[in-house]
Amino acid sequence: MLAATFTLTNCAQEIDNPNDVPSAGIPFEIVATSAETKTVNDGLNTKWVADDQINIFHAVAETNAYVADGAFTVAEADVATGRFTGTLSAALESDKVYDWYALYPYSEHVTTPGEHDEGYTYIGHSKGLNQSGYDSMASLKGSVCPLYGIATAVPEGTKPSMTMNHISSIVAINVTNATEEALTVSTASLTAEEDIVGSYFIDITKSPVVCTPSASNYVNNTATVNVSGGTELAQGESAILYLAIKPFTAATGEKLVLSVNGYEKELTMTKDVTFAAGKIKILNFSYDKEPDPVVPEPEGTVNATISFASDAQRISHDGDGQVWENDGITFTNAKHNSTNAVVDNVNPVRLYKNSKITIEAPGNIVKIEFTSSTGDYFGYLKSLLPNASVNGQVVTEVYDGSSNTVEYELSTGQLRLNSLTVTYSTEGYVPPVLESIAVSGDYKTEFIQGSTFSFGGVVTATYDNGSTKNVTTDCVFSGYDLEQLGDQTVTVSYEDETAEYDITVIEKPAAGSSVTVEMSSFSNTADALDDVISYTTAKGGGTANPAINNSIIRIYQAGSGKTEGGSITIKAADGYTLTSVTIGSTMNTSIAYTIGNSTTKSSSESLSANGKYTVDDINSNSITFYCMGTSSSTRLYVNYLSATYTN
Numbered sequence: 136m137l138a139a140t141f142t143l144t145n146c147a148q149e150i151d152n153p154n155d156v157p158s159a160g161i162p163f164e165i166v167a168t169s170a171e172t173k174t175v176n177d178g179l180n181t182k183w184v185a186d187d188q189i190n191i192f193h194a195v196a197e198t199n200a201y202v203a204d205g206a207f208t209v210a211e212a213d214v215a216t217g218r219f220t221g222t223l224s225a226a227l228e229s230d231k232v233y234d235w236y237a238l239y240p241y242s243e244h245v246t247t248p249g250e251h252d253e254g255y256t257y258i259g260h261s262k263g264l265n266q267s268g269y270d271s272m273a274s275l276k277g278s279v280c281p282l283y284g285i286a287t288a289v290p291e292g293t294k295p296s297m298t299m300n301h302i303s304s305i306v307a308i309n310v311t312n313a314t315e316e317a318l319t320v321s322t323a324s325l326t327a328e329e330d331i332v333g334s335y336f337i338d339i340t341k342s343p344v345v346c347t348p349s350a351s352n353y354v355n356n357t358a359t360v361n362v363s364g365g366t367e368l369a370q371g372e373s374a375i376l377y378l379a380i381k382p383f384t385a386a387t388g389e390k391l392v393l394s395v396n397g398y399e400k401e402l403t404m405t406k407d408v409t410f411a412a413g414k415i416k417i418l419n420f421s422y423d424k425e426p427d428p429v430v431p432e433p434e435g436t437v438n439a440t441i442s443f444a445s446d447a448q449r450i451s452h453d454g455d456g457q458v459w460e461n462d463g464i465t466f467t468n469a470k471h472n473s474t475n476a477v478v479d480n481v482n483p484v485r486l487y488k489n490s491k492i493t494i495e496a497p498g499n500i501v502k503i504e505f506t507s508s509t510g511d512y513f514g515y516l517k518s519l520l521p522n523a524s525v526n527g528q529v530v531t532e533v534y535d536g537s538s539n540t541v542e543y544e545l546s547t548g549q550l551r552l553n554s555l556t557v558t559y560s561t562e563g564y565v566p567p568v569l570e571s572i573a574v575s576g577d578y579k580t581e582f583i584q585g586s587t588f589s590f591g592g593v594v595t596a597t598y599d600n601g602s603t604k605n606v607t608t609d610c611v612f613s614g615y616d617l618e619q620l621g622d623q624t625v626t627v628s629y630e631d632e633t634a635e636y637d638i639t640v641i642e643k644p645a646a647g648s649s650v651t652v653e654m655s656s657f658s659n660t661a662d663a664l665d666d667v668i669s670y671t672t673a674k675g676g677g678t679a680n681p682a683i684n685n686s687i688i689r690i691y692q693a694g695s696g697k698t699e700g701g702s703i704t705i706k707a708a709d710g711y712t713l714t715s716v717t718i719g720s721t722m723n724t725s726i727a728y729t730i731g732n733s734t735t736k737s738s739s740e741s742l743s744a745n746g747k748y749t750v751d752d753i754n755s756n757s758i759t760f761y762c763m764g765t766s767s768s769t770r771l772y773v774n775y776l777s778a779t780y781t782n
Contacts, residue, residue, distance in 0.1 A: 165191055165207055165219045165237065166296040185211035188241035189219060189282075192248045196232040196288050199340070203246045207237075227291045235295040236339055237284040240277065248283075249340045255349040256281050258303045259332030259379040262549075263359035269320070269374035274360070275305065279379045283339040301413035302337065302344055306358070306378040310368075310395050313423040317367040318396075323360050323376045325418070326392040330354035331380040343412065346381050352488070382412040398424040435562035437498060439464045442554045444482035451608060452477070455658065457484065458605070464557045467493040467605075471544065475684060483507075483551035491544045495604070497566070498559035499536040504529055506554045536560055539567075540602055567598035572606065572632045577658075580636070582617050584643045586666040586708070594627055594634070616640075646782055649714065653777035656686040667708045668778045677701030677762065687721060688773040690762045699727065699736075700762035703773060707756040711780045716758050719747040719775030725763040726771060731755035739763045747775060 191204040207221035219237075227233065236248035244254035257278040264274045284297035306325055312318040325331070333354030338345040348354040358378045368374055385391055385408045392401050400420065410416050439462035441448055448461045456469040456477050468484055470477050471491035486492060494503060506529050534541060539559065578592025594607045606629050614626040620640050627634045644650055652664040660681045663669040672681035672690060676697030682689045690701040707713050718726075723744045727736040730753055742748045750758060762771035 163204070163207075163221060163223045164294060165189075165221075165235065166217050166294060183209050183214045183217060185209065185214055187214075187219075187239070190238040190241050190245050190248075191219075191221060192236040192238075193223070193227075193233050194236075195228075196234050198234075199249055201236070201247045201249055206241045206243075229291055231291050232288050233291065233295075235284075235286040235289055235297065237282075237297060237299065238337065238339060239282040239299065245337075248338070250338045250345070250347075251336050252347075254336070255334035255353070256302075256337045257334050258346060258381045259358050261333045261353065261355040263322075263324075263361050264378065266360050266362050266376055268364045269362070269366070269376070272377055275377055275379055279303070280305075281337065283337070283344065285339065302339075302346070302382075303379045304382045304410040304412055305415045306380055306410065307415050307417045308360075308376045308378065308393065308395070309373055309417055309419045310376065311373040311419070311421050312368040312370055313421045314426070315370055316426060317369060318422055319367050320365050320374050320376065321362050321396055322394075323362075323378075323396075323420075324357050324392075324394045325378055325380070326357040326394070327383065327385060328356065328389045329383060330356050331383060332358045332378075333381075335381065343382070380410060382410055384409045393418060393420050395420055395422055398422065435498070435564075436501070436558060436560050438556055438558050439496070440554060440556045441466050442482075443484045443552060444554070463497040464559075465493075465495040466555065469493070473545075483553050486545050486550040486552070488545055488549070491542060493540065493542045494555070494557060495540045496557050496559040497539065498561040498564045499539055500534045500541055500557060500559045501536045502531065502533050502558040503541070504531050504556045505552055507550070507552060539564070567600040567602055569630055569632055570597050570599050572596050572610075572627065572629050572634045574627060574634050574636050578636065580638050582638060582640050583666040584618065584620055584640055586617055588612065588615060588617060589663065591663075594629065596629060596632070644782055649779055649781050651777060651779040653717075653775070655719075655775045657683055657688050657773070658686065659683065660688060664776065664778060667711050667780055668705065668713075669708075670703055670705050670776060672703045673701060675699060675701050675761070686774075690771040690773065692762055692767060692769050693765050695765070697765075698763075700764075700769075701771070702759050702761045703771070704757055704759040705776065705778055707778070707780050709756070711756065711782050713753040713755060713758060713778060713780050715749060715751045715779040716753060717747050717749040717775070717777045718742070718760055718773060719745070721745055721772040721774050722770050723768060724771050725769050726760050727763050728758055728760045730758050736761065742771075745774075 187209045188206045191207045192201050193204060194201045202224050204223050205221060207219035209217065209219050213219075238245060238248060238256070242254055242256065245251070245256065246254060258281065259279050264279060266274045281302045282299045283302055284299040286295040286297040289295045308323045308325070310320055310323065330348055334349040335346040335354070336349055338347070358380045360376045360378050362376060365374065385404050387404050387406055389404050390401055391404070392399055441459050441461045441464060443459065448459050449457060450460050451458045456467060459466040468477055468486060469491045472489040473487045474489070475487040477490070494500070573595050574592055575595060576592035578590055582588070590607070590612060592607070593605060594610045596604045596606045598604070609629060611628045612625055613628065615623050615638060617640055620642060622637060622639050624635050624637055627636070650667070652668055654664050660672040660683060661670065672688060674680045676693050677691035677700035678694045679691045681691070681701050688703065690703055693700040705713070705716050720742050721744060724742040725739045726742050726748065727739050728750060729736050740748060760771070762769060
């Protein structure tokens with residue numbers, strides 16, 4: 136499985152969104168040239184391209200008093216010589232000797248070549264690389280293959296010249312088709328017992344270079360490459376796929392796992408095997424997987440599809456989950472243990488790490504086809520469905536036909552789905568029998584006399600096979616009269632089962648009295664503070680739909696060409712008047728507001744991070760706050776609302 140090591144001379148680099156070189160400072164130039172350091176692939180011949188940028192640092196020789204000199208850029212006329220120009224942050228002292236450091240690609244957040252915990256650099260990518268066709272190294276570019284250079288003991292007045300070196304190691308997976316069937320390779324991966332791809336804090340002053348994970352959830356022990364445009368390989372034919380990874384040693388006794396199209400092979404190390412920086416390690420993979428047996432579909436087989444492009448098929452959504460229904464099947468995307476709220480996305484639907492999906496059908500499930508939105512997410516689709524086979528952008532999972540429900544928890548990364556097709560059998564299927572229903576959650580138990588009934592909780596149905604289902608939207612609530620004061624019992628009905636819970640109807644505040652209500656934890660983008668005050672959000676000119684994350688409402692900044700972003704409206708019920716409203720945000724935010732039906736906005740107001748902004752003397756039944764500006768630093772992250780009203 137493990138073959139020889141060869142020198143790497145063609146790791147390609149490019150830069151996204153390079154920053155301008157500072158116009159002020161001390162003009163300076165650096166020569167960074169070597170046959171192994173350039174940024175455009177042409178077989179084994181490589182070169183810099185115009186406008187490539189590198190971080191430059193310097194320090195008095197043999198000290199760690201590093202000075203960050205920002206971005207140095209290579210011009211079109213200098214790509215052959217590797218001459219980078221920029222400005223120094225401070226003048227060099229005469230008769231001093233200096234050490235120089237370079238890091239590619241440039242990042243304004245990397246402020247030292249030494250040990251640090253801010254400003255990360257990618258090695259490979261936890262989402263996987265995208266390779267076009269076989270035997271192509273074109274994907275080994277940009278941030279996935281960083282470079283560094285060091286020039287030591289350079290006298291002041293001497294132009295530094297350095298050899299750039301690779302930080303990443305390259306794995307070449309040589310796949311040979313050992314079956315009689317044609318093979319089209321669409322994905323391959325390498326899994327180690329330690330993290331090997333992701334974002335790292337890079338210390339280039341150490342030898343070897345030290346790569347420290349920026350955070351445990353930003354690195355992965357599986358490196359993946361997704362192939363587009365691959366052709367069929369006949370028996371005996373081979374193809375090479377490339378991965379960029381962090382240098383590491385697989386020690387004796389440790390395991391490496393290679394996977395091609397979901398077919399895995401495991402190897403236990405009989406000796407230490409090192410994946411060195413700037414080297415290619417070839418791993419040979421003989422694809423000898425036996426073809427899957429053809430299993431005839433059971434009698435009474437039905438196909439049903441949910442399209443996440445059709446908002447009409449979505450029956451509910453909030454920060455905790457989405458529910459979709461079509462042709463008798465139900466798809467639930469639940470936040471579960473994820474730290475990310477379920478965002479209001481359609482086509483594709485986004486699933487995050489530690490979220491959970493549940494699929495139910497009116498029959499025993501025998502197959503599900505998941506359609507992913509882009510090839511970038513194949514690796515995460517396979518982590519969700521570890522036994523799946525990949526064909527283009529469709530992943531198919533086969534089940535044993537013993538249950539009408541399947542569940543998966545996304546173990547890593549992010550998954551985007553456009554649709555799913557469920558194949559199920561009605562032959563011999565006995566639907567589960569409803570046994571009971573129960574009320575739970577933060578349901579409303581106190582109402583003002585004459586107000587409108589609302590629930591706010593969850594009704595769960597339990598069946599004889601142990602399965603449960605959220606049936607809140609299908610229930611009937613009865614037995615209450617909000618015109619009558621005192622304690623009452625609400626009856627909840629679903630099919631033939633009922634449940635009860637108690638409420639209290641309180642007297643309406645006396646005319647002219649003032650009431651203040653507040654909220655500092657949010658679970659929906661539209662909700663009520665009490666019987667009188669409610670709020671709703673709107674995307675408006677924002678860059679995304681408002682969403683909930685960690686009990687905070689995210690309202691986004693204005694998109695391109697827009698003067699205002701998303702908004703939140705605080706409204707009093709008929710017969711009541713707002714007198715004062717306070718809003719709080721976790722970010723420094725520029726806001727404006729309109730009162731009632733006015734179209735004239737206030738001038739932009741500043742709301743400091745974790746501060747509050749109050750509007751008094753409203754004398755209307757509503758006020759709308761808008762997120763102003765186009766910068767992501769102006770997002771309105773609402774963590775507090777309060778309202779004072781009279782009747």
